[in-house]
Amino acid sequence: MKPFDRNRAHSQLIGLLFAGAMLGVAAVLVRGLGSWPAGLIALMLLATCATALIARCFVPIAGLRLRRTRTAAEIVPLTGTVVAPLVAYAGAEGAAAAACALFVGFCIAAIVRRRSGGALILRHGVMQTLVLFALIPVAGSIERWQLLGGLEGSLLFALALGVAMLTYQFLLAAPLLALQGGLRLGRVWSSTQQDVRFWIALFGGVLWATAVRYALSIDQPALAVAMWLPVIVVATMMVRIDALRVELHRLHLVRDAVHAMLGEREPVPQINAVLGSLHGPLVNETVSVFAATTARTEDWGVVASLGPEPSPAGVDLRRRVLARLKFAGRQHTTLRDEYYAVHAYAILGGEHGDLLGALVVYRRPDAPANDHAQFEAAARGLAPLVRDLRSIAAARSAATTDALTGLKNRAASLEILRTVLGGKRAHEDTSVLLLDIDRFKSINDHLGHAAGDDCLREISRTIAGGVRAGDSAGRIGGEEFLVVMPSATPEMALMVGERVRAAVAMSSIRHADGEPVTVSVGAASAMPGDTPETLLARADAALYDAKRSGRNRVVESA
Numbered sequence: 001m002k003p004f005d006r007n008r009a010h011s012q013l014i015g016l017l018f019a020g021a022m023l024g025v026a027a028v029l030v031r032g033l034g035s036w037p038a039g040l041i042a043l044m045l046l047a048t049c050a051t052a053l054i055a056r057c058f059v060p061i062a063g064l065r066l067r068r069t070r071t072a073a074e075i076v077p078l079t080g081t082v083v084a085p086l087v088a089y090a091g092a093e094g095a096a097a098a099a100c101a102l103f104v105g106f107c108i109a110a111i112v113r114r115r116s117g118g119a120l121i122l123r124h125g126v127m128q129t130l131v132l133f134a135l136i137p138v139a140g141s142i143e144r145w146q147l148l149g150g151l152e153g154s155l156l157f158a159l160a161l162g163v164a165m166l167t168y169q170f171l172l173a174a175p176l177l178a179l180q181g182g183l184r185l186g187r188v189w190s191s192t193q194q195d196v197r198f199w200i201a202l203f204g205g206v207l208w209a210t211a212v213r214y215a216l217s218i219d220q221p222a223l224a225v226a227m228w229l230p231v232i233v234v235a236t237m238m239v240r241i242d243a244l245r246v247e248l249h250r251l252h253l254v255r256d257a258v259h260a261m262l263g264e265r266e267p268v269p270q271i272n273a274v275l276g277s278l279h280g281p282l283v284n285e286t287v288s289v290f291a292a293t294t295a296r297t298e299d300w301g302v303v304a305s306l307g308p309e310p311s312p313a314g315v316d317l318r319r320r321v322l323a324r325l326k327f328a329g330r331q332h333t334t335l336r337d338e339y340y341a342v343h344a345y346a347i348l349g350g351e352h353g354d355l356l357g358a359l360v361v362y363r364r365p366d367a368p369a370n371d372h373a374q375f376e377a378a379a380r381g382l383a384p385l386v387r388d389l390r391s392i393a394a395a396r397s398a399a400t401t402d403a404l405t406g407l408k409n410r411a412a413s414l415e416i417l418r419t420v421l422g423g424k425r426a427h428e429d430t431s432v433l434l435l436d437i438d439r440f441k442s443i444n445d446h447l448g449h450a451a452g453d454d455c456l457r458e459i460s461r462t463i464a465g466g467v468r469a470g471d472s473a474g475r476i477g478g479e480e481f482l483v484v485m486p487s488a489t490p491e492m493a494l495m496v497g498e499r500v501r502a503a504v505a506m507s508s509i510r511h512a513d514g515e516p517v518t519v520s521v522g523a524a525s526a527m528p529g530d531t532p533e534t535l536l537a538r539a540d541a542a543l544y545d546a547k548r549s550g551r552n553r554v555v556e557s558a
Contacts, residue, residue: 044097051105057235085213099132286362297322405460413474431493433483434539440479446512466500497554518552
């Protein structure tokens with residue numbers, strides 16, 4: 001049995017509702033247009049325009065914004081402000097005209113906002129249309145609702161509209177929202193109840209619809225249509241205010257990030273805060289920040305990431321898009337394949353706009369990308385954080401790296417050895433290699449210190465290239481090197497030591513007399529109770545034996 005696909009079930013349900021609403025509208029138009037008065041047809045057309053302008057202004061439920069599903073509900077009472085008076089004005093014919101206006105208006109709004117919640121707008125439209133179709137027999141039972149006149153009729157109309165709106169929202173819209181978003185129904189109800197904007201729109205919409213109904217009851221359709229305009233303005237203002245609230249929240253997070261950066265000098269948590277402040281990406285998208293710590297884009301490290309880990313195909317596409325971003329000199333570039341669309345936004349800094357890193361967004365290849373502006377702004381805001389991160393990383397690296405050779409320095413090498421021995425299990429082996437350049441003093445004496453430095457650098461590269469991937473090589477003295485080898489048996493240590501010795505002997509480095517430069521190697525493996533000092537003492541004794549035995553050889557400690 002196939003697993004239940006929530007999104008597919010939601011899409012199928014919306015498709016069925018849409019088909020039913022479309023058939024209903026077609027039937028109403030075919031059977032009713034010929035008998036409707038011209039005034040009602042004109043009101044229906046104007047109501048269609050008003051509904052489209054209101055429906056395009058859907059606003060997310062505040063408590064569900066973290067789901068990033070662009071859900072919407074508050075604007076529902078405002079559409080009721082337009083269509084409900086038509087039902088009270090013309091009974092069954094008014095309900096049919098209102099249903100047609102709703103369906104066509106919501107369809108227009110869904111087309112306009114197809115990239116930002118169009119499907120959800122359409123869902124509300126077809127649901128409200130079907131609800132109005134169901135009200136046609138009820139509306140037809142009271143001829144033109146003439147019995148609901150005066151204050152008593154207005155109060156009854158307002159009460160009926162309020163109950164209808166609440167019933168629609170909590171018993172129809174909320175369950176479908178929970179199905180589509182994978183949410184608990186109780187959470188949707190709770191979030192809606194706590195959203196002040198929903199209740200303001202509900203009560204305000206009911207009162208305004210009652211006023212519009214009164215204008216129609218005294219045969220003033222022009223006044224009623226004019227009263228729809230403030231509703232459109234309010235709906236538009238709600239969207240603008242919501243967007244400003246989201247942007248203000250993002251700016252607050254950025255401000256807090258910058259303040260924390262200046263106070264603590266630790267940029268990674270603040271970079272995470274900036275990523276969390278971004279709005280718009282879907283649930284299955286990934287946003288990552290890369291720091292340009294090396295010249296090769298393949299070696300750029302991930303500083304922070306939000307979203308699921310991309311597949312190997314996404315990683316390969318990211319590697320290519322970063323290379324294009326660097327060598328093409330662009331601020332934004334995109335690459336697509338059948339699995340991903342990867343967008344890279346340059347993080348620039350300094351007077352000359354140096355490339356400090358990149359903000360990378362992974363998306364589905366068919367996903368719309370109409371929010372470049374916010375990612376470009378985020379990349380600009382990340383520039384000081386990434387610059388400080390690189391400075392901190394450089395300072396930390398300088399404290400643990402030998403400036404001449406690029407290997408670990410003595411303190412870092414001994415700390416690594418101490419950590420490895422401290423975490424060593426009883427069944428694990430740990431070995432070290434202690435290397436010393438043979439007759440190194442003669443290089444400095446006969447060829448100069450510059451040649452000696454070149455010799456140290458070349459031998460360091462040879463050592464780094466000859467050890468295993470998990471080993472750590474460092475320079476611990478003038479011409480002395482230490483290789484820490486976790487999980488290495490004595491046999492492995494001897495093999496690696498011999499490989500490094502042979503590589504140095506066959507290199508192009510020569511003494512003044514033309515003889516190749518060589519190294520002597522002492523190997524030692526940790527025993528129970530060993531400390532860094534005792535292990536290095538045995539490796540040093542083996543190195544002394546290698547020197548005394550003629551140099552250019554590997555000797556294992558006793």
